[in-house]
Amino acid sequence: MKKRYHSYLKFLIRSGIFISLLFNILNLSAQEKCAVPKILEEREKKYPELSTQKFENWIAEKQKLKNTTSQRNQKVLVQIPVVFHIIHNGEPVGIGGNLLKSRIDRQLEVLNEDFNRLNEDASETLEEFQDLAASLEIEFIYAKQSPDGTETDGIVRIPGSQSSYSYQDRGILSAESYWPAEEYLNIWVTDLAGGSLGWAEFPVSNLAGLDAASNNRLIDGVSLDYVYFGDNPESPSFESKGRTATHEMGHFLGLRHIWGDGGCTVDDFCADTPSASGSSTGCNITKTSCESLDMVQNFMDYTNDACMNLFTQDQKSRVRTVIENSPRRKSLTESKGLEEPPVFNRDLGLTEINSQFTGSCSGNFSPQITIKNQGLFMIKEYSIDLYVNELLTETLEFTDTLESGDEKVVYFPLLNFIETAEYSISYSLNLEGAFEDDRLENNLKTEYYQKLQEGNLPYKKKFQNNFDSWFIRNADQEETWQQFNDAIGVPFYENRQNFGQKEEIISPIFDFTTIDVPELSFVFAQVADSIPNRVSIYASYDCGRTFNDLIFSNNITDLSTAYQVDSIFTPQFRLDWDTVKIDLNRLRDQESVCFNIVAENRLGNNFYISEFNVEESTKKNKEIDVLNWKNINPLFCDEELEGILTVKNIGRENISNYKLEILDNGKLIKEYIINDEVIVSGQNSEVDIIIPQPQRENGEFEIRAIINNEEEEIINNIYVPFQINCLEELPPLRLILKNGNSDNWFEFNPDKDAGWTYSSNNFAVNSNSSYITKESSEDWLLSPLMDVSNTNYLGLIFDLSYRKALRQSEKFEVYISNDNGKNFNTLIYSKSGDSLATSYGNDITDHLTWRNEFIDLSPYVNRDKIRLAFKVTHDNGQNIYLKNISFFVGQSPPPPFPNVRKSIVIYPNPAKNDVNLHLNLDVAEEGFFQILDMKGNVILEFKEPKILNQFISFDVSQLAEGMYILRLRTNRFSATERFMIQK
Structure with missing residues (x-):
């Protein structure tokens, strides 16, 4: 290798699990584009077994084996199935982040051109590097079949739960839409925050002991900002030609930045990419550093899209080694996503049900299901069985003709459920007559119906030993809400593979017309994880059929209550719990309201709820409170009391007038009428006050804040004790x-x-x-x-x-x-x-x-x-x-008092020029000091009006060598200490 391998230790600290372009698009040339150093440091701290050193040792060994078997120059085109997840903000197709298919098609073309050196600007590669340029022999194609085996165009469009995503939100982004990373190359296209153009998950080796790599499977893929996706002449700072995707795809397949994220002595582990002192921007093709010409046209630099045009032979060798050996890279080349979906002669199937769970107040439920002829031959005889709680309830037989591709909605008679409970409703499809169905896995579907119980307001629920009338919706049949001592919770800590798993629990139904100002509160506990679990509460107004009204999300209110732990979190202390209150005044006219608490797994620790309450809010329309007083000193001598009162509008409405009363022993002694300002709800205001000198030596002032609220006088108060205290x-x-x-x-x-x-x-x-x-x-x-x-x-x-x-x-x-x-x-x-x-x-x-x-x-x-x-x-x-x-008495803190059981200490002893006297008495009083020689002659004496904790230094430079005595006397204490002067 041309670069020293020991320099790799520096790179270890400066790289990351995700290779991320993070830069300010308004000042592109002045800032770094990648979050490499921080993210790799986080990776190696969390997963030491995934160290970069181990990965590079592994890939070097694989490359050595590959070269030995003369495979380096073998041309084998591999295909990788791609699914584009277009995460938009609800715009129509073609607007904002909801990109047109033509733009997506062009991006796929760019990837294939660049990775196969079919790009038009390949001829612009500098002559010095022409012989090093390589085709990586990789073709990216749209996935042909979805994970469930149905036909797909390889594009999924989903409205996101956030308006934008930073690289710290990569787990949230991938959970919006995800296909198994073993079979599909996930590319998420959305609005990236913080100036990021994109990032990618770096591959891992399949060395023994690196099993923890599976922790990343649910976020494995490439994320791209839609502005820099495909051709976009209007992208800021430079014209996008789709090379951001090429760059990030290089990272996804194991390539590092050509400057090694460190400089001249740091390696990118490709011998034919010249060393570089750092990244390059713009397109300065004559740039030199590290005593050689920089390869600024390489796709793994930071230059403008129009400047990039090559991968090298060693980069190809590295990528092909990764594709042939690395988990979730090799499997992509063997994916069923590369194959057309299977087609059968006779294939009658049930399509997805509208909702896996359905709620109702009345107990009436109308079962219906859609069937589709997914085979090549027409179907004439078929039947559908309806099961309720696994008991056959109804069978419908049909003899009409369904041509290939035809769909039909089948309706069953109305079901009426009397008991408040959850019911499973299953549909089983059968071919009748002489023919059998060639595919049976799409012939059974199950949904759940929940008849919700009515709850009375005010409602207080403590989850001490049961769920009572609450229903769990466990869509994935994995771990879900369960009882924990005096609370309910979700054991997310034990489910760190199920990123994005949503666990729901449904409340009873409430009539909000019976309460004036409703307020919801719940008591919760959760440790502070780096990516906290997402907790949301939705309201339904149709008895639990749909939950579309988001009334709470911890994206706004942090629900962390305890410090992070490295084991299962179990609340033990009062402060492990806290309460959130939600104003539901806008629901006061709703006759049928139920709530869905949704806890979403972010690979964090367990989440708990101990109480859920819906009550009358204590918050009035108009109310003002006295928060505190400032400046007032209640210990007075001969003066009146002056100060400032801080008041707060704690009501729902703005207020413009109120009054303050000051009472002494129940008697009004001062009144302030305030009507010259508007205090916005939730805001504070200050009022200057003067309290007449009290006529008693001690007592207590009551200060009242009074306002009229709907013909009711609302009073809040504080108390200020007073005392004549002139000592x-x-x-x-x-x-x-x-x-x-x-x-x-x-x-x-x-x-x-x-x-x-x-x-x-x-x-x-x-x-x-x-x-x-x-x-x-x-x-x-x-x-x-x-x-x-x-x-x-x-x-x-x-x-x-x-x-x-x-x-x-x-x-x-x-x-x-x-x-x-x-x-x-x-x-x-x-x-x-x-x-x-x-x-x-x-x-x-x-x-x-x-x-x-x-x-x-x-x-x-x-x-x-x-x-x-x-x-x-x-x-x-x-x-x-x-x-x-x-x-x-002093301008700087005295040294700590020596750890001795004395009230007076002299040091140093023996002394030369100065003697320090350190006092630490229990009671402050007058003190008399004397310094005597051994014959009893008084050398020095003085008096201090008050001694307690002084640190006193004496100049003894004029005293002769010898032993001396320090004597201290107070009214209740005396002490004698000897000290020596030694020149």
Whole structure:
């Protein structure tokens, strides 16, 4: 090989299972077209047994064997059956992505021209490369028969479930329409997102131990953007001549980019393609890199379609080796799709039934089936048997003539089902007289009828031990909805081969005219997979015959509740579950409504539902709520209270007038009439308020938001406790938590939920986020008022622990009141979710993970007074824990206190120039310090008005060598420590 094989290790990290052209079509020349590096990295992480190294070793061995047996130059034309899946957005044929057949025909022609060197521009190949150009001897043809053996034109047109698809959606795209990859080359043509032109699944070897390759069979094929499909002079950036398909087909058959996705030292494993430093764009045929002329005309470069015109001999050898040996490549050349569908002399068959499942309210069902003479000879005598739950119910005999190709709809007498249940209805077709049917596999069809039970509203269903009146629709007869402890679910984890499998479960029928404002809610659990299972809920208004109204999809609302696991997920904790609520107000006049929950397999983990409820919505047409207050400090001295209230329109309609009332001990002391703004439903608004100075030392304000809704007065409120609290403290200061005592700190919750509480196990205070379900409820913890007028530097340190659940996200903020404690007007710390987390998980653990936080408060000193507020905003997730909350005199956090059982530590010892004194007392008080020599002479003494947790450094460079004594005395504590000075 001309390129060093060890450079392949670099390529290992830079390639992918899907070779994908991903680039911005508005700036084509400036961006990479392929998602190779990222995707191969994902592939090898997920399937180490499918490593590129193993594949290349395998293909090298196969090529060596092929060359030994003198097969390299043997001309053997192989055919591959192609099915084009045209995934459009509902447009008529010829509009948008629903391409004309002539455009598809042309693309097929381009593939055959390019792969057989019949392209008109073959003569433009540079002279240096003419002798290297090769015909790959491959013919792509439309599949001649479908998987069920019927005739096909090789084109399937399907309206997609998404308007566009990225390469991360490749599983979703393939599930829209798929034929078995062992027999058919699937080509999906649609609107690709993110600037992608296309991508392809790379082949795998059939080495022992690579069985996991079968995981990819349901997405095996080529995906192309319809704009760059076939001839399209109007395609952006360059004129499409169908070479995107040629490029991606090369990847599908094992070819890599000619620059090896790495540069001069990285190999594409074809010796006759010159090394290149990178991809090429446009059509610079004189481009050189790696000390040689680049083969910019190769189909596996990134040049414009009009520039591409050749594959090489070594590329041919590689492709032919793949076709002759690789699973799902070799089988294509032997596919039944290459053959005309079988034709029999006498073949009377049943066509597909209209719907495999049919629902009804009345119990009446009219069986009908279509028969077709699919043979060459006419048919004169035949009969059809009707079975209900495998019991023969009716036989119809016919003697009319059906010519070849004739169809006939057969109607059976009306069936009436009394019991609420599911019934199987089977049709069996028989030839009568002297002749037998030459093909029997199309003579039996089965459908299912479900008489649904009526449910009363409000409806609450807990799936604790049964399905009751719910019906399962198991179309594929594979694993489906089943009971799991106190929930129902689908065991998708055990069914990772059945990509796209849809499992349905049907609710009872409800009369929505009996409820004013209906709301649906369901409780669910699912881990966060890279491609989550698709969950949709459809409504039917004809007793389950059709479900056409999509009322919920997790394409909009993520249904992940727990972190990803590498085993079967089973919900164990409260936070593994969550609830989705769906406003069904538009269904309020429907007399017959039932729901179909459809869970679609995306090769993820199990999905669970524990509750399904349809009730009267608590949401009013007009309602306003008081969310929180800002700036107000309920600990006051001699002033009135000023602040901002945040209110939210939680009703269905926009509101333009409401009022706020402030009550003290039930007495109205202030009122605000708001009628000068419109608050849109779901939006917030802020109101400046002033509360007169209370006449009592402590109490509680009630703040009400009031609005009239259909002649009903709707009131929501919060509570703000107040207290005359003018006691000042000097820093340093610590929140003492022994025995739950919080000293002069003040805590409250405006919604009167559980606020900060003392956790004796952790010697910490914790929020009660796990117990508080109200949206945006808050816990407040206020520090004492501190006199910082003579403080030059001040810092705040605290230890924090927060275990973040997947779906919930608490917020923690610290505010400072720097106007002598009047208002909390400055936010100095704010973290939430991942930035706040010290660990992750839905479980509750006794082993908390702590992080030390530091806030420099020095910008707020040298003024009279400050006060701090610690606020948690709840999301009903995990609790937030705080401990070691300390204000210390200093501009940077002190070093951690040594792990000793002392309240005072001196180091270094012996010292040379400086001695550090580290204090860690339980109670802050006045301290007296002395340094004495060994004769008891006082060398230095000083007094600190308040000591607690200081870190003090002494300059001892002027002291002589020897032993000294440090003595500390407070009103309740004394300590003596020796230290040595050694020059």
